[in-house]
Amino acid sequence: MGRAPCCDKANVKRGPWSPQEDETLKNYLMKHGTAGNWITLPQKAGLKRCGKSCRLRWLNYLRPHIKHGGFTDEEDQLICTLYATIGSRWSLIAAQLPGRTDNDVKNHWNTKLKKKFLAENTNATVCPQFSTSTPQPQVEDHVFDHKNSSESHVLRFEQTPIPNPSPLPLGSDVSGLGSSFSAPLPNEVSLLSNSISLVKEENETQWFGYHDNIEGEAFLLDFVYEDLLHNGFVSQD
């Protein structure tokens, strides 16, 4: 048999949280933490809520240092770039935006950014796939789907490998560049946009994806590399 049931769904409160509930949950978590179990937490804290609901409320609203609204242009650009790279993996995208939650980023994209970039239809510095130099795609048609990357930039990368060690200009038409992508790999490739690159240092066996974040500091995009590795576009040999 498995674990005990999650919660009595007929006996839990739903809908918007009251200030009292917020206070109760916040106080409890500040004092005791989750103790590794969200399901039993509401009972211990004296809340008639499902554990999942408590978790969501904490992560999206009550957690310290959460920012709401007021997305900057830099954040918009980063969201767009990452969306074009990895698709709708909001938790990963939000992880690159301090103080932002996946729900917030998702809402922001769905209500504003998606329309904005569809309407503008040209934003090569941020989202190469929207470039006017190529046929105008629908956003959904060209996002990176990590489970089925048939419409992704990464697949195009595989089909049209980059044999040249120098970074390619943003939005380059790399079709017809030649043979399959294999070792020896170039030292650096400007791969997915003007701010994301794959780097392989001399004498290193691993490739790493980097992105220049809004403060201009490079951070490792493990998931870019993982996607490439997972899809067999790079190897560790």
Next chain:
DNA sequence: AAACAGGCCAACCGCCGAATC
């Protein structure tokens, strides 16, 4: 001032992989 439409966002739903029994 009232009615309506569209935008926004908090919260729920359902799925999936990992963990547990």
Next chain:
DNA sequence: AGATTCGGCGGTTGGCCTGTT
């Protein structure tokens, strides 16, 4: 080994808010 739950995630929705007519 298989059944079941947990935790986490992305998709969706319902209700409130704001702008327009």
